[in-house]
Amino acid sequence: xxxxxxxxxxxxxxxxxxxxxxxxxxxxxxxxxxxxxxxxxxxxxxxxxxxxxxxxxxxxxxxxxxxxxxxxxxxxxxxxxxxxxxxxxxxxxxxxxxxxxxxxxxxxxxxxxxxxxxxxxxxxxxxxxxxxxxxxxxxxxxxxxxxxxxxxxxxxxxxxxxxxxxxxxxxxxxxxxxxxxxxxxxxxxxxxxxxxxxxxxxxxxxxxxxxxxxxxxxxxxxxxxxxxxxxxxx
Numbered sequence: 001x002x003x004x005x006x007x008x009x010x011x012x013x014x015x016x017x018x019x020x021x022x023x024x025x026x027x028x029x030x031x032x033x034x035x036x037x038x039x040x041x042x043x044x045x046x047x048x049x050x051x052x053x054x055x056x057x058x059x060x061x062x063x064x065x066x067x068x069x070x071x072x073x074x075x076x077x078x079x080x081x082x083x084x085x086x087x088x089x090x091x092x093x094x095x096x097x098x099x100x101x102x103x104x105x106x107x108x109x110x111x112x113x114x115x116x117x118x119x120x121x122x123x124x125x126x127x128x129x130x131x132x133x134x135x136x137x138x139x140x141x142x143x144x145x146x147x148x149x150x151x152x153x154x155x156x157x158x159x160x161x162x163x164x165x166x167x168x169x170x171x172x173x174x175x176x177x178x179x180x181x182x183x184x185x186x187x188x189x190x191x192x193x194x195x196x197x198x199x200x201x202x203x204x205x206x207x208x209x210x211x212x213x214x215x216x217x218x219x220x221x222x223x224x225x226x227x228x229x230x231x232x233x234x
Contacts, residue, residue, distance in 0.1 A: 020137045029131050036067045040131065044124040045100045047093055047117075048107030051166075051205070055149075057110075057118040059098060065123035076122040076150060088116040132159045137234045140174060144192060144224040150179030154231065167208045171200035175231040177224050192225040194218050197233065 019029040031040065043060035056076060065074050080088060093110040100108035110117055144152050156172040163169045176196050183191035199213035 016141045018139050019133060020139075021133075021135070025136070028133065028136065033067050033070055033072045036065070036072070040127060041125045042127070042129050044102050044126060045095055045098055046102035046104070046107035047095060047110045048102050048104045049118070054151075055118060056120040056122045057093065057095070058102075058124040059095070059121055060123065061121065064121060065125060074123045074125070074152075075145075076120050076147075079117060079119050079121050082121065083117075088112065088119055091117055093117050128157075128159055137232060138174065139230060139232045141228050141230050142175070143226075143228045144175075144177045144195070145179045146181065146192065146225045147179040148181075152177055152179070156233075167200040167202050167205065167210075171198075172233060173198040173200070174233050179225065189218060189220075192223045193220055195224050195229075195231075197231070 016033070017029075017031040018027050020026065021028045031037075043065070044058050045060060047057035049055075057079070063075065063077055065072070067073070079093075083091060089112050091112050095108050095110075102108075138156070140154055142154065153176040154174040156174065158169045158171075161169040174197060176198070177194065178191050180191035183189070194216055196214060196216045198210050198215070200208055200210045201213070202208040202210075
């Protein structure tokens with residue numbers, strides 16, 4: 001089974017990505033973000049909220065994903081800034097006009113009603129059409145974003161669900177953090193001082209045993225949004 005590298009939601013800045021065929025082996029894929037190479041990276045365009053009922057929809061707008069000085073920026077913005085506040089409660093978000101490519105749970109066409117239109121817009125970029133690998137080491141140099149309720153994530157997902165739907169075929173979360181500055185649970189910081197990595201697996205979503213394969217790291221100063229860090233999975 002091959003996995004494909006995913007960059008998801010609000011990763012503020014990503015400086016470099018490299019993949020080795022095995023530990024200390026040759027580099028088989030590398031991205032320095034000298035430009036945004038659309039032969040490598042594909043934008044997902046959808047309002048599907050995923051398994052977490054997320055607040056954002058994904059588009060390929062230049063204000064949400066761009067490259068500058070060798071750095072990829074993924075930046076969330078407010079839907080109301082584009083369409084107006086009333087649009088959230090009375091509008092129709094028709095992403096078919098913008099090339100919607102994930103039509104799950106009505107993700108291409110959303111009508112405000114019992115729920116408002118997704119109030120944030122961001123970018124989700126994948127390499128599923130250009131590159132995947134089975135064994136090796138992946139390394140990402142990235143700085144996480146600052147901002148309440150921002151959830152940056154860098155994932156690997158299978159190109160083919162050969163063992164069945166999620167999480168049967170697995171998911172590897174290289175890193176996830178939160179953008180909140182002051183956010184704690186039972187006295188422990190869970191904002192941007194904490195980063196986690198997780199393997200999702202199990203026979204069905206209700207029996208996802210990620211709790212057995214989850215790792216966390218807490219740093220107080222500087223936090224994960226203050227400077228670049230290297231995140232590696234072997």
